[in-house]
Amino acid sequence: MRIGIIGLGVIAPYFLRAIEQDGELDLTAACDLDRAKLDRLPDGPELFTDYRELLGSGLVDGVVITLPNHLHAPVVAAALEAGVDVCCEKPLTVHSSDARELAAVADRTGRTLFTAFHRRYNSHVQRLAAELPPRELIERVVGRYHEKIEEHTGDDHWYLDRDRCGGGCVIDNGPNALDALRQVVGELTLTDATIGDVRGGVEFYAELELRTEDGIPVTVELDWALPTGETKDIVVHLKDGSTLVADMLAGYQGFKSSLDHEYQGIMADFRAAVAAGPGRTDDGPVVVDLVEQAYRIGRSKERRLRMPAKQDVSAKLVKLLFHRRDDRGMTQSPWATRCIRAGEVHELVTTTDRPTAPGDRVDAVGFLGFAEFATATVLEQGDQLWLDERLVGEVVGFDECHFPNHYNVLIHTDRLLTAEDLDLRAGDLVVFKERA
Known part of the structure; x- marks a missing residue:
């Protein structure tokens, strides 16, 4: 089988070695925009800098495509339309619509479309299966x-x-x-x-x-x-x-030594798929x-792993509170986030209740006190309240019964906590951190 390769990037050497080691494959053509890469190939294959010229040369029965991902769809389509079987490095395309179109072109032309997933040929993966x-x-x-x-x-x-x-x-x-x-x-x-x-x-x-x-x-x-x-x-x-x-x-x-046997598996399987004819x-x-x-x-989620979306913000306790109640009757706000301006003062309230929907009643509460925020921030459900190295609890929402004077910031804790339980003093700093 006469094979061409289009693209001589970092993965191409594994394909080239696999082709060389397969006794039923013959590298007859190679293409890359970089002439220096082509000149480093051993003598034998015809060299091209335009893939369309390679496809029209009549020198290949099949091609291996190892181009940047965004080029897979047009080059694979051109190869299939030229009557050439295609082995394309994963992913087949960037977009699903393009992948389906390529499958349809392969069906219409009767050519083989083959995506190279090298890890399926890994000896340990095959043993586990x-x-x-x-x-x-x-x-x-x-x-x-x-x-x-x-x-x-x-x-x-x-x-x-x-x-x-x-x-x-x-x-x-x-x-x-x-x-x-x-x-x-x-x-x-x-x-x-x-x-x-x-x-x-x-x-x-x-x-x-x-x-x-x-x-x-x-x-x-x-x-x-x-x-x-x-x-x-x-x-x-x-x-x-x-x-x-x-x-x-x-x-x-x-380093990367596992790849050689895997790419040998790719080329052998591609050759077998071509020999089997249409229908795969x-x-x-x-x-x-x-x-x-x-x-x-x-990409639709607000959260990004291992990336803080905001800075920690400290708040100074300007008035301590020491009481707790089990019949307070606070109401969960419909808002999951609240903007806080620098210098604003808001009330920090612990609760063992777990409000989940707007309007949920919050009765079991402990009062920590009023805190002045040093800088502007956005408080949101899931933020963590820390005192020194101690995690106090997690923000579960807001009660607005005193707004616009202040919010009650509702902080879920395993047991109700007040200023005396945390041994707080006026002027102490607490810190709100984004959930890890």
């Missing part, structure tokens, strides 16, 4: 894909460009983690996603929550900011407390759907 116990014994599954991204991208700076990559760790590491988990536990449905540690519009951390078709909870942790080393594994937690682990890097001592359904669009759903949920 083969040895998985009966599903009723599984409590939950966790997949971790942690690394320091700068160690893996070389000169390919597009990974950190949202317009070219489509995002960060969710679209880069996410497809491999999700596909590997699908090989072990089957189809997945996304239930929640939270992103964080955003730098230049690109997330360096994310947590995805999914479920299998039979309800097993699956968590995916993605991290681009590991200080050193890397962690890539799947941990199956069983109901008896034991675990089964597929450490994708175990036994592969060199590519998994690329399914994973693109999961990634797009994760961004839709994660």
Whole structure:
């Protein structure tokens, strides 16, 4: 089979070695905009700087595409339309609509569309899939894909460009983690996603929550900011407390040395898919759907993990209160957040009640006192109140019975607390911190 490669970035060497080691593949053409990269290739393949010229050359039966993510859709479509089978590095596309369109083009042209998910060929992932116990014994599954991204991208700076990559760790590491988990536990449905540690519009951390078709909870942790080393594994937690682990890097001592056998698996599987002819359904669009759903949920949230959205703010107690009541009759405000101006004074009230809806009555209360806020801030449900190194409680809402004079800031505590319980003195400082 005559193979061409389009794109000679950081991942291309693994494809090139796999092609060289496969006795049934012949590298006949290569394309990159950077002529210096082309000149570093060994003699043999015809060299191009325009992928359209490569596709029209008649030199290839199939192509490997390892371009920045935003270029996958147009280049894959052009290859399929040219009658060339395609192996595309994950993710297949940035957007689900493009992935579905490529699947339709492959059907119409009768060509093979194949997304390269290299971790499905990892020896430890395959072993775990083969040895998985009966599903009723599984409590939950966790997949971790942690690394320091700068160690893996070389000169390919597009990974950190949202317009070219489509995002960060969710679209880069996410497809491999999700596909590997699908090989072990089957189809997945996304239930929640939270992103964080955003730098230049690109997330360096994310947590995805999914479920299998039979309800097993699956968590995916993605991290681009590991200080050193890397962690890539799947941990199956069983109901008896034991675990089964597929450490994708175990036994592969060199940096990224696990990739060679995986990319060999890609090329062998691609060759087999082409030989089998039309009818194969590519998994690329399914994973693109999961990634797009994760961004839709994660980007709609106000919260970003590992990123404080506001500064801590201190408040000085200007009047202490020492009483408690179990019939106060405060009312939960409909507002989850309140803006506080610098110099304003508000009343701090502890409660063991748990108001959850506007209008909920709050009766069990303890009074800490009135506090003057040093700087402007936004107080919101979930903020934590600290006294020195002690966590006092968490803001659950506001009562406005004395507004506009002041708010009663309702702070949930395990037991009712007053100024005397905390040994407060006039002039003491308390600090409101964003929930971690």
